[in-house]
Amino acid sequence: MSPIVASAHAPAPTPRRRRLGNETLFRHLIRVSQALAGRLEFQAAIQAVSDELAAILPHDHLDVCILRQDLHIAYEAGAHTDWSLSAHPLPVEGSPIRAVLLGQEPYLISGDALADPRFHFAGAFAHPIFNENLQSRLHVPLLVRGEIIGALSCSKRARDFYDEGDIPFARHVADVLAPYFYALRSAEEASRLAIEEAEGRAREDALREGALRLTEELERERQRIGMDLHDLTLADLTRLHRRIARLREAGGAGPDVLEAVEAELARTIGGLREIIDDARPNILQLFGLAEGIEDFLGRALDGSGSGIGWAFHDLSAGAIDQLSEPLRVALFRIVQEAVNNAAHHAEPSLIEVELRREGDALSIDIRDDGIGFASLAQRKRVGGLRNMQTRARLVGAGFQIGRRADRRGTLVSLQLPLTEGHGSAA
Template sequence: MRQENRAVQPAEENPLLSLLRISSHLAGQVEIRAALRSVKAEIENLLPLDHLDVCLIDDDAVWNTSYEVGIRTRWSLSRTLVSLSPVRSILYGETDHMLTGNAMEDPRYTYPGAISQPIFRHQLRSRVNVAMKVLGRTIGALNCSSRRPDQYDEATVERVRHVADVLAPYFYSLRATEKAKQAAIVHAEAQAREEGLRQGALELTRTLEQERQRIGMDLHDQTLADLTRIMRDMERADDAADRARIVNRLQDCIQDLRRIIDTAVPTLLDLFGFVHALRIHLERAVGDGADVSISVVDDTNGRIDELDATTRIALFRIAQEAINNAARHSGGDRICVTVSPHEGGLKLAIADTGQGIPEPTYNSSSQKVTGGVAHMRTRARLIAADFRVTTGGGTRIEVILPKTKTPPRAAPQD
């Protein structure tokens, strides 16, 4: 029997085998870019290319995310609007493929506003783009490009369409998994922030309760006792000299009461404004005999006094704590308080020239951060402000209030 000799077609030239291998390579992949990288060589068996990317859209087809292998372009740096994508016609479902021999001159890819810079930078002239669909719905596009003009034809479109049909369900599943992971991470971070804020608020509440107890003890042990003694002395007073001494003691008692009241409720804040009240507190904290230079500067023309009462008092308490720490512990010769504009919001800064504070005292990553710095941080978080501590050549504490927390400036009256 005569046997015919038949030429065996190389596996790499057989589209069906390439598609099977593509499916095999995708098995076990858990990350989109790695999955695309795993099939790039098999796709190159089907058509020549210099750039390969997959563009996936979100559920409402407003944003798209690109994943590419080989050449790294602007397309994969961040999410972009579908309306600015060179393959928007596919992503909007207006067509299921695009084919061009020179994308650099094709207005479908280079319309005004389109993110087409990679096409020109890398001279991606020939392009074939095919819709990736799952259950009849477009989820993205498979994009193949070559620097050579007129590289692709309708037969190429069919090959790429087969590849897109194989990739689409895998990539749709990987994208769903990726979004679920991101959502889980965001949820976990939100829970951690909430728990941290809860713990900080509890610690702050405990400290406030201790402060109330201290004030009560001051009133009982000092002011009330002084008043009791003064009352008894008044009953025994015989002459003007005795009465004058009692008046002086009453004045001292009144001063003590004012100090306690100012500590409990910052009345100066309401009477004279934030900057003046803080300057008085700074002068008291430093003391008359200390050789420390002090300054309080407001570069916002009083905007901080236009804040709601809760926010303003929280900022005042933070500044009080920071000033007390600087006066008692820094050993520096200068303490400066500044209120300044910051990206539409406000920034309160308290800086000293002292010895600084150890890193574990203020590092938010530490699980055992306690004391004044922790209380300041908690107060800042309760008013949605950013809290920063820098040290080295002194200590600088910054509380940054976002734009949404600051009131708009009133228009000037004519």
């Protein structure tokens, strides 16, 4: 084992403590075991242990480090450091006590960890030792059936506080703690796996439901286009055909008659183009989502003679251009459905659509100043809302619908994380 290294200009060593008798130590171990009872999380358990150990193994900092494959996570009492405040488990290779965690040393003890080279190496996550001035350190492994599941660590800010006489007692404490923390780790792992399995099933169910609803929607859309072609375009073409036949039988026609036929033919072509544009958003594909939404608002509201005003605001700072084409089409269809719902059912005087970037997410708001919306239970037809929810879920976007903050009209909101996957073709 490496020698203990002393710091320059260090204070005098701490006087040796009076050792407790075996019976007293045994009673304290029983109290440690009792303190663990009912503690169902790591942090609560280590805090309870810290309170019981304070009299017999004094410390300014106590932590239990738990292994999870090649990572470890610490739970602390007393001083709290970046060892436990880190948002994610840390690699074992960067732990200052990796020698204990990897079984290379049976224990570690140091009178001055600020200068002890065993705690400081390339890549070591050791700055909390300096930040909290943890000079005296004692570390023993947590063993379950010969397997190292973590380590128990005690630290004091005073130099040379612990000695070899503290090792047996620390090991006794570790033997009491190890099975309990092993059970907590196993329960936590089982819970995590159960949650992941449930989430996986929920995703599969959502995808199946989404695929079914989109199939139904596509079938309804096919039927709608067929009815539009039958009721509008085919009827107009049939009428033109009959009119031209009558002209041929009459042996000619004057300019006025031909002009009327030409106007009716132009109207039929325009109606057919509207059907095609509604089925295939050309502006969206050619110029992008912002231009596609603005063009749709103009055609749907200005061109319909509804008298509904509209406004469009693109505050996305170019985030829209990062989206793949399938994603742009999905978002366009949600906006299209929301605007059509508002125009047909909410009696608004104004519909607004706003795109904006909020950190690493894209937000789309569709607002109207109409009469509001009914709950799902009150709605006679909920297909449009469910279509929007399904489309949003399938592209990983958050979806909310509710009253506006000023209680006037409805607000439909989408939040799409701008992840790497959303920036590529899906």
